[in-house]
Amino acid sequence: MNALEQKIVTEGNVLSESVIKVDSFLNHQIDPLLMKQIGQEFTDRFSDTNITKVLTLESSGIAPAIMTGLVLGVPVVFAKKRKPITLADHFSTEVYSFTKKEMNNITISKDFLSPDDNILLIDDFLANGQAVSGMVDIVKQAGANLAGVGIVIEKGFQHGGKILRQDGIRVESLAIISSMENNKITFDKEGAL
Numbered sequence: 001m002n003a004l005e006q007k008i009v010t011e012g013n014v015l016s017e018s019v020i021k022v023d024s025f026l027n028h029q030i031d032p033l034l035m036k037q038i039g040q041e042f043t044d045r046f047s048d049t050n051i052t053k054v055l056t057l058e059s060s061g062i063a064p065a066i067m068t069g070l071v072l073g074v075p076v077v078f079a080k081k082r083k084p085i086t087l088a089d090h091f092s093t094e095v096y097s098f099t100k101k102e103m104n105n106i107t108i109s110k111d112f113l114s115p116d117d118n119i120l121l122i123d124d125f126l127a128n129g130q131a132v133s134g135m136v137d138i139v140k141q142a143g144a145n146l147a148g149v150g151i152v153i154e155k156g157f158q159h160g161g162k163i164l165r166q167d168g169i170r171v172e173s174l175a176i177i178s179s180m181e182n183n184k185i186t187f188d189k190e191g192a193l
């Protein structure tokens with residue numbers, strides 16, 4: 001079992017058959033050493049592409065995204081869930097939040113995405129794919145190229161990963177949970193860290 005899977009099993013708290021809480025290392029308290037490994041792993045996996053920018057969604061995507069940006073040596077942009085009054089010209093799209101059960105109008109300034117960019121999207125979780133699809137939409141609005149998507153924890157029993165891959169999007173997930181039934185976490189070994 002790899003370090004990330006180990007962390008998920010020992011510190012994850014299965015709240016239901018479809019939701020897991022990982023507040024001790026990813027969603028509230030953050031484990032910087034693990035994030036560093038994650039940044040290195042995403043960089044290795046996408047080493048065949050010339051990424052110019054990492055894009056994520058606030059707030060839990062920021063830690064793995066910034067470590068990936070650090071290793072790649074490129075800027076990191078995060079989409080905002082609430083548009084500040086200081087944000088003038090921007091791209092925006094609607095995203096339904098899996099955990100908060102609400103719609104968010106996510107925004108990114110037009111200053112930070114351009115048709116010259118080759119984007120790597122990073123997020124903490126992949127469930128039904130709403131967050132990633134919203135970011136893909138913004139990449140399209142900007143006319144940028146999407147190199148792929150890096151996910152820390154994919155829940156393979158939900159359908160986001162399948163839909164995105166069927167759409168031809170390259171999705172690299174570092175841990176893929178295949179089931180959380182009866183409080184027992186099992187992993188899909190395919191593609192994991």
Ligand code: 5GP
Pocket residue numbers: 018019020021022027060096097098099123124125126127128129130131132160
């Ligand atoms: P999706 O948009 O793919 O349905 O859900 C992904 C988003 O919802 C992620 O950005 C993440 O913040 C949140 N999320 C989805 N499933 C879980 C989960 O089981 N646990 C936690 N902590 N967050 C989740």
